[in-house]
Amino acid sequence: MNIFVEMKEKPTIFKSKEYLDHRFIPETLPHRDEKITSIAKYWVEALSKITPQDITIYGKTGTGKTAVTLYAKNQLEEVAQQNNLNIRIEYIRCTDYNTEYQILAKLCQLLGKPVPFRGWTKAEVVNTFRNLFKSNSLGDDLILIVILDEIDVILKNDGDNILYTLTRTDNVSITSISNYVDFKRFIKPKVKSSLRDREIVFPPYNAQQLVDILQERSKLSFNEGAISDGVISLCSALAAKEEGDARYALDLLKTSGEIADEKESDVILEEYVKEAKDRIEHNKIIDIVMTLPIQQQKVLEAITILTQKKEEITSGLLYEVYQDLAKNDKVSYRRLFDFINELEMLGLISANTISRGRGRGRTNIITLQCDTDLIDKALMYKN
Ligand SMILES: Nc1ncnc2c1ncn2[C@@H]1O[C@H](COP(=O)(O)OP(=O)(O)OP(=O)(O)O)[C@@H](O)[C@H]1O
Ligand SMILES: [Mg+2]
Structure with missing residues (x-):
């Protein structure tokens, strides 16, 4: 038999794996209502055609910063569209675009005015970006919210020029996301003072909160009866120890499921979770050493x-x-x-x-x- 057909037909305890993927944004984000509201409280100004204040979001890895921000983005886009408002929210991950030039070029492209990703002078790109707000094509009432995720990367790599340019452009509001509370030490006082931001801190999840998160996701991902409550509590407890990291909790659950499939078991046993933990740790060490x-x-x-x-x-x-x-x-x-x-x-x-x-x-x-x-x-x- 064809190897792919064979693999595809193998029995699996997963109903659908995509819901355990990091990129999937769930429809509900348990224990983050308050954070969603905090962001919305500032962004809502855009509905009255006022440029929202800048926001800075801090929190350790896996505390839901990216998921919550993207959730809020979807919500605002929905209402802006319904009301025919000229609001754009663009998401940039600074690991993908890590210089001022690249970010501005990406923003121009997203807003429908592509510029080459290299070759122009920085001033040319800055001007093109700024002109977007003056041109009739986008309307002079455009409000742009730029989400700069993993902002530490650009600050270390390219300094704070991007923040300077964005804060000095009318009708642009910045939402930055960082793992480090002290990332502002990379920002010069001049820029800091034009970034009049509000701070939102995401605390780590505790074990019980992680249980709720995993329960939601596992209903979508696994066949009924494939996981016992013990498995979810164990994944949550282990992840709560790892600084309340929801991504790690999800990884544990997914890897445990894969181990169950390998063993041709139709339930996940608690011992698989322990095996999953070792496997994830091993892979992490191998990644670190290889790089x-x-x-x-x-x-x-x-x-x-x-x-x-x-x-x-x-x-x-x-x-x-x-x-x-x-x-x-x-x-x-x-x-x-x-x-x-x-x-x-x-x-x-x-x-x-x-x-x-x-x-x-x-x-x-x-x-x-x-x-x-x-x-x-x-x-x-x-x-
Ligand atoms: N409250 C929640 N409910 C459901 N899933 C969640 C929740 N919080 C986080 N997650 C999930 O956990 C994973 C990690 O979350 P997210 O990527 O938002 O973390 P982060 O704070 O941005 O981490 P990092 O600093 O590493 O980028 C994602 O798959 C996300 O969907
Ligand atoms: Mg993130």
């Missing part, structure tokens, strides 16, 4: 080798083994310490300074924080 710069990988490889040999890993010993692996491209001993710090921040290793006793100074002892096999596997993909 490390090459010299950093060599350092990690050296740590893995020494761990397998059950050696006590001091920075001196590590540098010796690393030098052998890196050969001509090796970094300096001093730079090695930056690498150690970075690997520690990624949670791959831990480094503890210990005192060797009087007169013998202090030494850094490094321990690998994950499975050596896993690192081996991840490094193998790369090579």
Whole structure:
């Protein structure tokens, strides 16, 4: 039989997987009514032809910032259309468009005045963008709400020019979304003062809230009887520990379902959730390791080798083994310490300074924080 037909016909506990996808925006967002209302309270001004105040949304990963904002966007678009109002809400993810030029070019394109994505001067793009508001084609009463999701990326990559330009364009309101409360340190005072924004904070979800979220989504996604209450509470409890991340909760549920399918079981057992957790963690580590710069990988490889040999890993010993692996491209001993710090921040290793006793100074002892096999596997993909 054709492999695809075979796969397609395999029994599955999923009714439809798309509802567990990150990009799917549910019709109801439990426990976020208040946040939806907060955004609406500012945006509603647009219905009276007043440019809304700028908004800044903060919150940790998976707290519903993107979903809630897009939900509010759909709602406003609906009423604007019904009332024939000249309101546009455009969503830009700054990981996709991460310079002022790119964002303005994208906005021009979305508003029906395409400009080339490279080659023009920035001033030309800025002018084209600003002229959109003067031209008759879009009407001089256009109100534009620009959602800048993951704004930290552009601030780090390209600075705050985009905010400057947008705040200095009449009839433009900015809604920025950030993971970090302190992202404004990347904004110059001049720009900060023209960004007269209101702040909305999204708290992490607790376990019970995650249960409600998962219950809604699982009704759409799984066959009846495929999941027990225990499974949903376990996914929620695990995700509540991971800083109340709804995306992680959904991933756990989806991966548990996939494991059930692999095992040809028509229900998800709690033990599958634990397996799913390990699998997600493994994949995360593999992703991190694969995307490390090459010299950093060599350092990690050296740590893995020494761990397998059950050696006590001091920075001196590590540098010796690393030098052998890196050969001509090796970094300096001093730079090695930056690498150690970075690997520690990624949670791959831990480094503890210990005192060797009087007169013998202090030494850094490094321990690998994950499975050596896993690192081996991840490094193998790369090579
Ligand atoms: N209240 C909710 N009800 C239903 N689903 C939700 C809710 N909150 C979040 N989700 C779902 O959880 C996932 C993560 O949410 P979202 O992408 O909005 O998080 P975020 O805060 O934007 O995270 P990040 O900072 O990582 O971008 C999405 O699939 C979203 O649909
Ligand atoms: Mg988001």
